[in-house]
Amino acid sequence: MSYPQPRTQLRTHVVENQPPPLEFVNAYEQDTVLREAVEREGGAWANDNLMALGGKVFDPEWIEKANLANRIVPELRRFNRFGQRVDTVEFHPSWHDIMGLAFEHEVHALPWRANRSGSHVARGAAEILFSQLECGVLCPVDITYGIVPMIRKQPELAKVWEPLMISKEYDSRQIPHWEKKGISMAFTSTEKQGGSDIRRNSTFATPTGQPGPGNEYLLTGHKWFCSAAGADIIFVVAQTEKGPGCFLVPRWLPDGTRNPISLERLKDKLGNKSNASTELEFEGTHGWLIGEEGRGIPTVMEFMLHTRFGCALIPTGMMRLSLTQAIHHTRNRTAFQRRLVDQPLMRNVLADLAIESEAATTMMMRIARAFDASVSDERERAFGRISVAVAKYWVNKRIVPFVHECLETHGGPGYIEESVMPRVYRESPIHGIWEGPGNVISLDILRAFRKEPLSGEVFFEELELVRGQDARLDATIDECRALVYDDHMPELRARYLAERMAIAIQAATLIRTAPNYVADAFCMTRLGDEGGKAYGTLPMSVDFDAIIQRAYPG
């Protein structure tokens, strides 16, 4: 929180050389890279919404809400004072305010509401902006976004639920969903004995009458992780006679009673503090089947296409926030008679971070265009599917050292809770774990290339668009092609492949969209051997000033 007119003349010293808080800057307006990408990829019609949201990111009132929602963490209420079960999570009011902001700006539903070209681009940009304010709420927000296309496959359920899921009004009341103005969703699959390996799920669902899509089942078993615990409906993976299936499990039953969902415990987590993650049990819990019995894994993979997209967009936003904070701090602090931002070695660190951030942003916005086009274009659909996995893998491998480096540019104050950096740092590893940790996602990529020939075809088609423009990229494309089409490539090389593919797609996107000084610096250090392993190791020939100015004019 910033306080007006603090005293600087103290008894023993004068407080000086302290940067002002980064406030009242519009996060969208000052982000040239994001604005250009939104324009280029077809989302500029949403600029008013994005500008309004961008105005909240560095608004001290909203920053304070984000801090409070993370400091005063959710509490579990299993029983009321009469010993009756209520299985409820109580959040700080700031959590609800931030959820309301996300709904107001349609981060949970823009493409499903707008139904127009460019809406995944617009939503992607909104998520990049929102993650700079607070990431915890983006768990229920992204799950809600991801479930809408699933539920549309079950028209009789969609008729009831979809209008509530895509409503712009967030409704925090813990009352039956049919009395609410809008609802949010949770998703749970992970059990104690297995998370990635969904087939090991032991929670079992038995039909109450006729089995089949849209019909009612009773679920018995446990889930070890279920985040977004304030949600109205839980999307659950459970075993059926024919294998895994997906179920919609509401908190309230049609007769107005509580569905028996026992919240056993809240997780005490490293970060992501505002978001409540529970352990729960089902005992004769009512759920409605989405899709066919035994087809749960393809249904989950379809859902994860959208949530993985979010798991790559959010760290992209965290990169942007950390970079902005780093440039702001170093512009406003001097050491050894110079502003930090003017110290040659600091310029190297900032420029290196800036090209990484631009590479992530432009790649994510290109993928967003593929999501938009996928309605009518099978090739773009295939490109979106494969590239979202590649991007999710790589941005999450880059984010933790990225945030660490930005934190370090602040010196000691970056390590102190009052700065935003510790919260961002604690948040930074989570999206690497969700929706498939690094190994799982790399193996998925390998499997997709082997099983779906179109994946490789469209991915290389995209890379070939810039063939001949950078010899290092040409060589990397050839290397990737050799790996993908080598039937004997062992799975232990899957991470290497995912990394090379990600860097190649980032380089290709930058060559097409960014100024030469950005694309060239990226290619010479990420594809060539002119950079080091840590940030801040760009070679002399790079145009440091131009890169930093582009990242944050000032």
Ligand SMILES: Cc1cc2nc3c(=O)[nH]c(=O)nc-3n(C[C@H](O)[C@H](O)[C@H](O)COP(=O)(O)OP(=O)(O)OC[C@H]3O[C@@H](n4cnc5c(N)ncnc54)[C@H](O)[C@@H]3O)c2cc1C
């Ligand atoms: C804060 C938080 C909130 C969460 N919220 C939810 C939620 O709301 N809903 C939900 O369903 N889950 C949730 N999870 C769980 C999360 O999705 C799982 O932890 C994740 O999917 C991994 O499953 P696991 O923990 O069982 O790890 P495992 O599956 O046991 O994997 C452990 C490690 O082994 C690796 N591995 C797995 N298979 C292979 C293989 N074949 N080859 C090589 N390596 C392999 C993985 O990459 C990983 O690094 C949450 C987790 C956290 C930390």
